[in-house]
Amino acid sequence: MLIDKFISEIESKRNCAVVGLDTQYEYVPDKMKKSDPIESIWEFNKRIIDAIYEIVAVVKIQIAMYEQYGVAGLDLFYRTSHYAKEKGMYVIADVKRGDISSTAVAYSKAFLTRPDIDFVTVNPYMGYDSIKPFIDDCVKYDKGIFILTKTSNPSSGDIQDLIADGRPIYEHVAIKVDQWGKDYVGERGYSFVGAVIGATYPEQAKKLRALMPNAYILVPGYGVQGATAQDAAAAFNRDGLGAIVNSSRGILLSYKKHPEIGLEDAIIQEVIRMRDDLNSAIRGDKK
Amino acid sequence: MLIDKFISEIESKRNCAVVGLDTQYEYVPDKMKKSDPIESIWEFNKRIIDAIYEIVAVVKIQIAMYEQYGVAGLDLFYRTSHYAKEKGMYVIADVKRGDISSTAVAYSKAFLTRPDIDFVTVNPYMGYDSIKPFIDDCVKYDKGIFILTKTSNPSSGDIQDLIADGRPIYEHVAIKVDQWGKDYVGERGYSFVGAVIGATYPEQAKKLRALMPNAYILVPGYGVQGATAQDAAAAFNRDGLGAIVNSSRGILLSYKKHPEIGLEDAIIQEVIRMRDDLNSAIRGDKK
Numbered sequence: 001m002l003i004d005k006f007i008s009e010i011e012s013k014r015n016c017a018v019v020g021l022d023t024q025y026e027y028v029p030d031k032m033k034k035s036d037p038i039e040s041i042w043e044f045n046k047r048i049i050d051a052i053y054e055i056v057a058v059v060k061i062q063i064a065m066y067e068q069y070g071v072a073g074l075d076l077f078y079r080t081s082h083y084a085k086e087k088g089m090y091v092i093a094d095v096k097r098g099d100i101s102s103t104a105v106a107y108s109k110a111f112l113t114r115p116d117i118d119f120v121t122v123n124p125y126m127g128y129d130s131i132k133p134f135i136d137d138c139v140k141y142d143k144g145i146f147i148l149t150k151t152s153n154p155s156s157g158d159i160q161d162l163i164a165d166g167r168p169i170y171e172h173v174a175i176k177v178d179q180w181g182k183d184y185v186g187e188r189g190y191s192f193v194g195a196v197i198g199a200t201y202p203e204q205a206k207k208l209r210a211l212m213p214n215a216y217i218l219v220p221g222y223g224v225q226g227a228t229a230q231d232a233a234a235a236f237n238r239d240g241l242g243a244i245v246n247s248s249r250g251i252l253l254s255y256k257k258h259p260e261i262g263l264e265d266a267i268i269q270e271v272i273r274m275r276d277d278l279n280s281a282i283r284g285d286k287k
Numbered sequence: 288m289l290i291d292k293f294i295s296e297i298e299s300k301r302n303c304a305v306v307g308l309d310t311q312y313e314y315v316p317d318k319m320k321k322s323d324p325i326e327s328i329w330e331f332n333k334r335i336i337d338a339i340y341e342i343v344a345v346v347k348i349q350i351a352m353y354e355q356y357g358v359a360g361l362d363l364f365y366r367t368s369h370y371a372k373e374k375g376m377y378v379i380a381d382v383k384r385g386d387i388s389s390t391a392v393a394y395s396k397a398f399l400t401r402p403d404i405d406f407v408t409v410n411p412y413m414g415y416d417s418i419k420p421f422i423d424d425c426v427k428y429d430k431g432i433f434i435l436t437k438t439s440n441p442s443s444g445d446i447q448d449l450i451a452d453g454r455p456i457y458e459h460v461a462i463k464v465d466q467w468g469k470d471y472v473g474e475r476g477y478s479f480v481g482a483v484i485g486a487t488y489p490e491q492a493k494k495l496r497a498l499m500p501n502a503y504i505l506v507p508g509y510g511v512q513g514a515t516a517q518d519a520a521a522a523f524n525r526d527g528l529g530a531i532v533n534s535s536r537g538i539l540l541s542y543k544k545h546p547e548i549g550l551e552d553a554i555i556q557e558v559i560r561m562r563d564d565l566n567s568a569i570r571g572d573k574k
Contacts, residue, residue: 022389022390024393062386062390062393064384064386064390064391064393064394064397065390065393067393067394067397068393068394068396068397070361070365070397071358071361071362071365073397074357074358074361075358078357078358096384096385096386096410097351097383098383098410099349099351099383100438100439100440100507101440102309103309103349103351103352104351106311106349106351106352106354106355107351107354107355109355110351110354110355110357110360123383123385123410123412124412124445124446125410125411125412125435125438125446125447126435126438126440126442126443126446126447127440127442127443127444127445127446127447128442128445129440129441129442130440130442148412148413151387151412151413152387153387153388153413153414153416153417154416155413155414155415155416155417156413156414157414158411158414158415158463159411159412159413159414159456159459159460160412160413160414162449162451162452162456162459163451163452164449164450164451164456165449165450169446169449169451169456172446172449173446176445220387225387
């Protein structure tokens with residue numbers, strides 16, 4: 001099952017960090033910028049992937065950054081996912097889709113039927129019938145999903161923190177993630193139905209972790225968004241597993257913090273720093 | 288302001304029906320099917336638009352149906368929106384996007400900065416900072432949005448019907464739609480911040496209509512999804528305005544119900560039937 005192989009790969013690399021390829025043209029180093037933003041981002045993405053694939057197990061590609069360039073941007077999104085997959089990486093398509101069932105079938109087809117994409121993120125607002133087509137394709141194509149639960153952004157509480165029956169909405173979502181994923185737990189005790197919980201809300205993450213013990217949790221918000229490794233550690237189980245932690249801008253722009261070294265060295269240095277930062281927080285927190 | 292011109296166009300055509308171009312290859316009449324699904328759908332979409340543009344003011348294009356064909360599908364999505372706009376129609380991109388603010392900026396750029404697209408649908412689960420970039424672009428480019436409030440699908444209640452502080456979540460969303468749109472009300476009394484309410488939930492729609500009197504409401508669920516014109520009428524105000532009603536499969540597949548007449552005649556007949564059905568329900572309900 002994908003989720004078991006995924007866990008093995010994280011263990012063998014001793015690295016739960018996810019590199020977020022939310023690549024924007026402005027992020028590309030000046031020396032690499034060509035007149036065509038698409039080709040500039042493509043070269044940058046390839047150099048990032050080449051630098052990290054031996055030490056990082058997972059990339060997350062934020063489709064919005066590609067969609068803003070229209071058709072050529074979507075092509076770049078698929079080229080990037082293909083390149084990362086060729087290098088042996090696991091690929092999360094961060095698409096946050098959600099729609100009525102007949103439409104969700106089409107969205108799932110757009111991503112989960114492709115060999116280069118392993119996971120998608122989905123939005124729970126429309127309920128189970130908007131998620132079910134993705135779960136069906138996870139079974140059919142050996143894939144996984146992460147359902148938005150408590151997101152990392154400042155306004156996430158507008159809807160997610162409303163209290164119903166004594167619990168915030170995000171806990172209701174977590175309970176559903178647990179129910180929806182119960183039948184799909186692999187050998188390592190984790191389901192391919194996972195969740196998204198922002199590292200910016202560590203107290204909430206502790207509670208959510210307990211409510212869905214089998215869910216793998218994708219944790220955004222580390223670094224530029226303000227959360228620490230200690231914050232992110234709240235999403236892990238006592239086995240030191242159960243979560244992956246994304247950093248996008250912190251890694252993509254690391255070359256600006258270290259102008260004295262080359263692009264690849266700056267990226268590798270930042271990824272290793274993040275890996276060690278997370279490993280020590282996870283061990284410290286869960287011992 | 289776009290929303291005022293939009294209302295004038297609906298009035299001048301006496302038609303609040305939206306034709307939903309959720310076109311799938313299977314919907315294309317056998318005689319029109321080519322080996323390439325993309326070109327088959329393109330020919331079908333053009334013939335639909337040619338048939339309706341003089342009597343219908345608005346099309347809604349469901350991007351999932353295009354994304355499932357990858358890059359060529361996205362190209363078809365933009366070609367279709369361009370063709371409808373050239374014919375003078377208003378175009379809703381049904382994309383249901385929602386993400387953290389820096390990402391929402393990119394999503395908004397993908398759609399609202401394009402001259403061929405007038406409105407997008409967005410998902411409120413992540414709160415105000417995920418919606419604000421779209422509102423900013425609505426101001427800048429004279430566009431509009433529809434925020435998912437109470438959706439038409441059977442499972443919509445999983446999250447939306449949870450009761451917080453004595454009100455279901457969808458009413459909390461409606462109150463936010465009202466607040467977020469208050470500063471953007473045009474001459475006709477309607478804001479460019481609208482809402483989506485399924486015709487399949489007419490009792491809820493009545494309450495929601497009152498909670499956000501200035502919101503234009505996009506109403507899916509009429510026809511194949513099971514709702515009647517009477518159900519859809521609950522989303523309208525006493526001025527006979529304030530809502531538009533989508534039908535997708537009911538119109539796209541009308542040629543199957545009327546094999547004795549041509550494709551265009553079947554579509555026109557169904558659109559006129561729907562228009563009259565809605566007009567009589569709105570007048571009857573609001574007199």
